[in-house]
Amino acid sequence: MSRSLRVAVLGPKGQCGSCVVDELLSRGHSVVGISRTPPQTWAKSGKYEGIPCDFNDIRGLSDILSNGNFDTVISAFAxxxxxLKSVYNVGVEGHGNIKMAILRSTFRGSFIIIGGAGSLYYKHGVQLCDDEDFCFKHWYAWPDVHLDYMSTRMFDHGQRSFGTFIRLFKWARGNRENPGWFSWLFRPFANWFLGLAKKNLTRPDTVGLILCSRAALTMWEGVQEMNWxxxxxxxxxxxxxxxxxxxxFHVDDSAGSAVQGIDKGIYNEDMAVAIVDEVENKRLIHKHWTCTGPIGLKEW
Structure with missing residues (x-):
């Protein structure tokens, strides 16, 4: 793409948002990061600025979007x-506030929302987050390498108790599925822990982030006055x-045409490539989609 675009990124500091900002700047686009406390400078060179805004301030956000001369807005809000008890309510309120702000503004460029995997459909017409025993069942199916990644990520983010929980989950599953000579000695504890894990991983509070992301998709389905x-x-x-x-990339529908997103993965860096390609090419207007790519190229 030869023309430089001006793009607003709502939530530029998160793991998805920061990769999107990097990718936009690397392609010569101008980026405005918007959040309560956005970075005022960016490590990667390029045209970047930060504008502080609380997403609870619908009028304030609407004014920024009206006056920003943006070609595209990307929401990486989470x-x-x-x-955990407040995640669902805060998430639904945040996504709803962003929707109201953008529709009340004069901005009418393209709008890309980054949601969650729970909205993807299986071929039998059930969304991932509605599958039986979600999300315990799908954690149990993860390969060891992804559980290793998840535990490392938790420790990196200072969530040591969650990281330890994931390591114990991996050990207990291995004790049950791949028993060694002395596994039977610890089998009662492994089974007890997996029972506890199932109880915790199927609680509404635990999947609040995934459910609020599904609610965000519901907010936009059927909306025609915005190119989302x-x-x-x-x-x-x-x-x-x-x-x-x-x-x-895979366009999702109730027939499960994007089921690859449930079975596979991608690095955030490559997902940012897909997002910025959509910023430039606008192939997926009014579509729900996912993208998959190579993983396992590093330690995880």
Missing amino acids: PPLVD SFLSPPWQLRDKGIRTGKYE
């Missing part, structure tokens, strides 16, 4: 995970990866 598209990352999304520039 509620903080400090209090909704990206659900694949189930095995990983950060701190490698930018290969390779990906496949």
Whole structure:
């Protein structure tokens, strides 16, 4: 793309948002990061500025979007995970506030929302987050390498108790599925822990982030006055990866045409490539989609 675009990124500091900002700047686009406390400078060279705005301030955000001369707005908003009991409510309110602000503004460029994998459909017409025993069943199916990634990520983010939980989950599953000589000695504890894990991983509070992302998709389905598209990352999304520039995109529907997103993954860096390609090419207006790419190229 030869023309430089001016793009607003709502939530530029998160693992998805920061990769999108990097990719936009690397292609010569101008980026405005918008959040409560956005970075005022960016490590990667390019045209970047930060504008502070609380997403609860619908009028304030609407004014920024009206006056920003943006070609595209990307929402990488996600509620903080400090209090799991409040994640769903905060997330739904945040996505709803962003929708009201953007529709009340004079901005009418393209709008890309980054949601969650739970919205993707199986071929039998059931969304991932509505599958039986979600999300315990789907954690149990993850390969060891993805559980290793998840635990490392939790420790990196200072969530040591969650990281330890994931390591114990991996050990207990291995004790049950791949028993060694002395596995039977610890089998009662492994079974007890997996029972506890199932109880915790199927609680509404635990899947609040995934459910609020599904609610965000519901907010936009059927809306025609805005050129939106909704990206659900694949189930095995990983950060701190490698930018290969390779990906496949899949448009989702109730027939399960994007089921690859449930079975596969992508690095955030390559997902950012797919997002910025959509910024430039606008192939997926009014579509719900996912993208998959190579993973396992690093330690995880």
